Amino acid sequence: MTASSGPLVLASASPRRREILSSLGVEFEVHPSGADEGGLRIEDHLQFVRAAALLKLETALEAEAREAAFVLSADTIVTVDDQLLGKPMDDADAIRMLSLLAGRDHLVRTAIALGRAADGVLASRVVETRVWFKPASREALARYVATGESLDKAGAYGIQGLASGFVTRLEGSYTNVVGLPASEVIDLLVDRGALERWP
Numbered sequence: 001m002t003a004s005s006g007p008l009v010l011a012s013a014s015p016r017r018r019e020i021l022s023s024l025g026v027e028f029e030v031h032p033s034g035a036d037e038g039g040l041r042i043e044d045h046l047q048f049v050r051a052a053a054l055l056k057l058e059t060a061l062e063a064e065a066r067e068a069a070f071v072l073s074a075d076t077i078v079t080v081d082d083q084l085l086g087k088p089m090d091d092a093d094a095i096r097m098l099s100l101l102a103g104r105d106h107l108v109r110t111a112i113a114l115g116r117a118a119d120g121v122l123a124s125r126v127v128e129t130r131v132w133f134k135p136a137s138r139e140a141l142a143r144y145v146a147t148g149e150s151l152d153k154a155g156a157y158g159i160q161g162l163a164s165g166f167v168t169r170l171e172g173s174y175t176n177v178v179g180l181p182a183s184e185v186i187d188l189l190v191d192r193g194a195l196e197r198w199p
Contacts, residue, residue, distance in 0.1 A: 006068040006116070008194055011060035016160065017074060020180040025199060026189070033073060035059035045084055045109065049077045050126055053111035057121060067118035070194040074113070076179050078155030080106040085155045094145045094156035095138065101155065102166070103135035108155070108177045114188050122192045127181040129172030131159070136166060 010021060013032040021028055037052035052075035060071045078085040080100050088094035100106075108131055113124035144163065150156040157163035159177045175182040189195040 006070055009071045011056050011071050011073040014179055016178050017180040020175050033060040045079050049075050049109050049111040053113040057113040057115050061115045064117040069117050071115050074180055076110040076154045078108050088156045091145050094150040095141050097156040098141040101133045105130055105132045110176050114192055127176045127184050129176045132169040133166045134168045
């Protein structure tokens with residue numbers, strides 16, 4: 001296991017983020033921040049995703065009583081042209097989003113932010129991956145949505161699941177599309193002292 005210099009808290013309820021962090025051999029606790037980024041009114045997509053991750057981080061830091069504890073937060077968005085795609089509201093919204101992605105490329109951005117209860121926000125980064133989908137009929141997209149896989153995911157798809165069958169090419173970090181860019185997270189944790197070393 002990695003050597004930690006203090007407790008690490010993951011401020012996310014995402015099972016995919018937990019799986020990625022666990023696969024890296026990092027010891028951590030899960031305390032979702034409960035912050036709602038829906039109130040953010042920021043037009044620029046990069047600024048929005050960074051602000052969302054920082055909002056989650058700051059909310060979680062306020063709830064953390066241990067001064068030595070580090071807190072890691074993240075937020076993921078999908079963008080196609082000028083449209084920002086978050087988590088779909090329902091099946092119809094999921095099909096709408098997937099129809100925008102079919103047969104072309106889109107960007108997945110994940111912002112990660114790290115803080116410490118004693119020090120506040122330490123750093124944040126945004127990681128970008130470009131993903132290409134093959135063309136797909138509305139019927140195929142509807143069948144995919146009917147599996148339930150899309151409802152809690154930005155852009156209405158999970159690349160680690162059935163939706164991998166839509167993906168023809170990827171440029172950048174695969175784990176970023178899943179929800180947590182592994183290499184960049186490790187760099188952030190080591191650079192800021194949350195991990196003494198890795199692996």
